Amino acid sequence: MENNRIEVNVDLDMSVFQAGEMTHTKISEPGKFTRMGNAIYLQFNESMDHDDHASILVKITENGDIHLKREAKSTNLASMLYFTNQDRNAASVYTEYGVMQMNTYTKDSLVEITDEPLHGKINIDYDLIYDNNIVGNYKFRLIFSV
Template sequence: MENNSIDINVNLSIETFQEGNLTRTKIAEPGKFTQIGKSIYLRFNESLENGAKASILVKVAGDGEIHVKRVAKDTNLSSLLYFTHQKHNNGQLETEYGVLPLDTFTKDSQIEIVSKPLSGKINIDYDLVYDNNVIGNYKFRLIFGV
């Protein structure tokens, strides 16, 4: 499987709780699964308004750390967030006005991957932190398979 991409289907649901409001986002898209060494990579797009797309890359490192990179060229927004079970991590949001430091606190993370047939799930419960203030609570649920 090393260095080869495998076509997968990705279902991602994100629950966001900010300022007393709960928002749910669901994404169902085709994607690619790649394994390089002990790291795995999931690539897929998110359909935005007006036919625009955001590209999403989820990396699970060999040590279990999860990286989520999202780039939306049409809106000049990109983010890179890191998740380590029960730890604080530094990340960032890049806007046309500059880079904002965004931190995460991963309350819980679970990764399950089965090789035959290829499938898996990545669950992350985390707080998003800006300037030492929690600005939102998130539940990230990604399920994929061939």
């Protein structure tokens, strides 16, 4: 399976508590799973309004850290978030007005992947922090399978 791209089905459930309001987003999309060296990559698109989409790339490093990149070219919005279980990491949110430097604090993370048949789960509970203030609490639940 080394360096091979495998077609998978991706189900993502995201809960966000921000400014006193809870929102939920559910995504079911086809995606691609790739192993390169000791890293794992999961790539898929998030369908948006007006036949548009955002590209999402999830990377799981050899030591279990998770990198999450989301880019929506039509809206000029992108983010690069890093997660280390029970630790704080730098994050960048790119807008049409410039780059906002933020932090994530990963309260809990879990990665489980089995090969026969290929199936996986990635859970991340985190806070998004700007200027030492928590701007949102997030629950990221992703399941993929062939």
